[in-house]
Amino acid sequence: MYVAVKGGEKAIENAHSLLAEERRGDTSIPELTIAQIKAQMTLAVDRVMTEGSLYDRDLAALAIKQARGDLVEAIFLLRAFRTTLPRFATSEPIDTGAMHARRRISATYKDLPGGQVLGPTFDYTHRLLDFSLMDEGNETEAAQDMSCEPGEPMPRVTSFLNHEGLIQQDPPGDDDAEVADLTRSPLDFPAGRDARLQNLARGDEGFLLALGYSTQRGYGNNHPFAGEIRMGEVEVEIVPEDLGFPVVIGEITVTECELVNQFKGSATEPPQFTRGYGLTFGHGERKAMAMALVDRSLRCQELGEEIAGPAQDEEFVLYHSDNVEASGFVQHLKLPHYVDFQGELEMVRNLRTEQEQMQFKKAGE
Amino acid sequence: MSQAQTSSQTLEGYNFAYLDEQTKRMIRRAILKAVAVPGYQVPFGSREMPLPYGWGTGGIQVTAGVIGADDTLKVIDQGADDTTNAVSIRRFFARTTGVNTTERTAEATIIQTRHRIPEYPLSEGQILVYQVPIPEPLRWLEARETETRKMHALEEYGVMHVKLYEDIARFGRIATSYDYPVLVNDRYMMAPSPIPKFDNPKMNDMPALQLFGAGREKRIYAIPPYTKVESLDFDDHPFEIQSWDESCALCAAEDSYLDEVVMDDQGGRMFVCSDTDYCQQRRDQGHVGSMGASQAAE
Numbered sequence: 001m002y003v004a005v006k007g008g009e010k011a012i013e014n015a016h017s018l019l020a021e022e023r024r025g026d027t028s029i030p031e032l033t034i035a036q037i038k039a040q041m042t043l044a045v046d047r048v049m050t051e052g053s054l055y056d057r058d059l060a061a062l063a064i065k066q067a068r069g070d071l072v073e074a075i076f077l078l079r080a081f082r083t084t085l086p087r088f089a090t091s092e093p094i095d096t097g098a099m100h101a102r103r104r105i106s107a108t109y110k111d112l113p114g115g116q117v118l119g120p121t122f123d124y125t126h127r128l129l130d131f132s133l134m135d136e137g138n139e140t141e142a143a144q145d146m147s148c149e150p151g152e153p154m155p156r157v158t159s160f161l162n163h164e165g166l167i168q169q170d171p172p173g174d175d176d177a178e179v180a181d182l183t184r185s186p187l188d189f190p191a192g193r194d195a196r197l198q199n200l201a202r203g204d205e206g207f208l209l210a211l212g213y214s215t216q217r218g219y220g221n222n223h224p225f226a227g228e229i230r231m232g233e234v235e236v237e238i239v240p241e242d243l244g245f246p247v248v249i250g251e252i253t254v255t256e257c258e259l260v261n262q263f264k265g266s267a268t269e270p271p272q273f274t275r276g277y278g279l280t281f282g283h284g285e286r287k288a289m290a291m292a293l294v295d296r297s298l299r300c301q302e303l304g305e306e307i308a309g310p311a312q313d314e315e316f317v318l319y320h321s322d323n324v325e326a327s328g329f330v331q332h333l334k335l336p337h338y339v340d341f342q343g344e345l346e347m348v349r350n351l352r353t354e355q356e357q358m359q360f361k362k363a364g365e
Numbered sequence: 366m367s368q369a370q371t372s373s374q375t376l377e378g379y380n381f382a383y384l385d386e387q388t389k390r391m392i393r394r395a396i397l398k399a400v401a402v403p404g405y406q407v408p409f410g411s412r413e414m415p416l417p418y419g420w421g422t423g424g425i426q427v428t429a430g431v432i433g434a435d436d437t438l439k440v441i442d443q444g445a446d447d448t449t450n451a452v453s454i455r456r457f458f459a460r461t462t463g464v465n466t467t468e469r470t471a472e473a474t475i476i477q478t479r480h481r482i483p484e485y486p487l488s489e490g491q492i493l494v495y496q497v498p499i500p501e502p503l504r505w506l507e508a509r510e511t512e513t514r515k516m517h518a519l520e521e522y523g524v525m526h527v528k529l530y531e532d533i534a535r536f537g538r539i540a541t542s543y544d545y546p547v548l549v550n551d552r553y554m555m556a557p558s559p560i561p562k563f564d565n566p567k568m569n570d571m572p573a574l575q576l577f578g579a580g581r582e583k584r585i586y587a588i589p590p591y592t593k594v595e596s597l598d599f600d601d602h603p604f605e606i607q608s609w610d611e612s613c614a615l616c617a618a619e620d621s622y623l624d625e626v627v628m629d630d631q632g633g634r635m636f637v638c639s640d641t642d643y644c645q646q647r648r649d650q651g652h653v654g655s656m657g658a659s660q661a662a663e
Contacts, residue, residue: 008452080415186408186583332419343542
């Protein structure tokens with residue numbers, strides 16, 4: 001006999017217990033610690049902080065543990081926590097020129113002031129599974145620190161081009177202007193570059209990677225060069241109201257990518273190079289480069305270029321980049337839809353009956 | 366479980382109804398604007414909630430904006446109080462506000478709903494909060510928000526009429542069974558959220574306040590009490606609602622929206638009220654459907 005689906009509450013509680021059990025896994029194996037995740041899953045932590053819009057390695061590690069390693073779920077956890085935090089200040093713009101760079105490469109110059117610093121990179125590793133890592137207790141040899149000396153100038157590549165006027169100048173920012181914040185006010189079009197860069201920085205790495213890639217394959221080609229990629233530590237400053245001058249509140253690791261793109265010029269602008277900009281928390285090179293490609297693509301309208309690919313379509317890109325939004329809406333299909341489906345059932349049955357009657361009538365004629 | 370229940374424990378360390386007071390003020394301002402311009406979608410600074418987008422974050426924020434300590438909350442999904450997401454949302458508010466919750470439509474001061482309007486007529490002083498996935502009725506005809514906003518501003522709704530006309534030309538009827546577009550107060554075209562068109566007439570002239578929240582799309586809209594809400598149609602193809610040959614197998618109701626329940630793999634099925642509270646009330650009053658007696662006997 002039919003019994004209405006009762007006891008939802010109990011079912012949910014049970015599901016949560018099962019989830020906790022699955023997360024813990026085999027109890028004969030020691031539990032994963034936050035310190036381990038923080039120290040050894042650093043790139044996962046970096047991604048969760050970047051797309052979660054919150055620089056906190058401990059909380060990001062906690063989110064990864066709680067999410068059983070599902071990074072999009074971890075990003076969601078971090079975001080939901082972030083909403084509850086009070087805002088007590090807006091930081092000064094970080095100065096990546098003063099970065100203590102642990103990695104800095106340019107593909108446009110063979111050598112340059114400050115030098116090329118490879119740093120910790122997967123590049124040039126042969127992707128061979130290292131079976132020695134199957135066992136614990138592998139001690140790695142201490143590597144030579146090749147990072148730049150603190151205080152040693154490492155000018156940005158784009159500034160060399162700037163001397164010659166070959167690269168488009170970014171319009172000077174208004175220091176007093178409020179910075180757009182998509183977590184406080186809804187997206188509006190056309191979006192300012194600040195809102196756009198915030199959207200892309202929070203955007204899903206996979207989505208941006210695919211879009212950036214599509215521009216390289218001809219869907220809105222923008223001829224990029226990796227002008228410069230740098231990763232390292234920068235200081236974060238705020239200006240407390242009662243002091244009136246900036247004080248350093250901490251240090252964060254960021255990855256910055258400046259792409260240099262060809263621009264043929266327009267009626268008002270001479271031929272020159274233009275910039276695409278990407279920035280992530282931690283070490284997020286793939287994301288920073290993808291972001292820079294998409295940022296440059298989205299400047300097509302401002303530069304009077306033809307819109308030929310999805311990566312150039314502002315509404316399309318900015319509305320679909322957020323993986324917390326996308327993941328929620330895609331997965332909401334799991335919720336019951338039987339009321340709507342009943343409506344569709346009735347509709348399809350009626351349409352079929354009518355069609356049969358029509359065919360019957362035609363056959364009779 | 367039809368009696369109003371008070372939750373004993375509220376969540377520590379969080380504000381009443383989860384959101385901070387400034388955020389609730391921002392939401393209330395958006396609601397006031399929405400009430401002042403019936404059917405107009407007001408952009409608002411939708412927050413990231415601890416529940417996923419697409420699972421009622423808009424409705425939850427609207428409810429959080431209007432709920433007070435003396436409110437009684439009912440949450441339904443597909444008309445039922447016991448569907449898992451309704452349970453989850455009801456529990457969220459029970460934990461963050463400690464308000465009374467109920468399954469009885471008449472007892473509730475706020476009803477948050479997904480996909481249905483209760484069968485029992487709502488009255489003045491009640492608020493019906495809809496969870497909305499896609500607030501834009503023109504979205505399937507025009508993907509761009511910049512365009513659809515212009516179309517609303519210019520009251521340029523011809524494209525929807527063309528769509529409905531094409532349905533009639535092809536199928537002999539309007540082939541939309543849920544989220545059937547309406548015109549509010551003779552001005553704004555509005556998506557009623559994916560309620561079955563069966564529920565559309567209940568929106569017209571409703572004594573209760575109707576609020577719509579779309580969290581992911583960051584929009585709030587409203588229908589004030591006693592406002593004209595018309596389902597789009599043509600003179601020669603008037604708007605019609607769904608009807609069934611069957612009545613509810615449990616309570617014999619002939620006037621309610623019925624869900625089809627598959628009984629076996631031989632095509633056996635039964636029809637029951639989608640509104641579980643309505644069905645229960647009727648059974649309590651002694652109405653018995655064709656299969657209701659056997660259940661009572663169990």
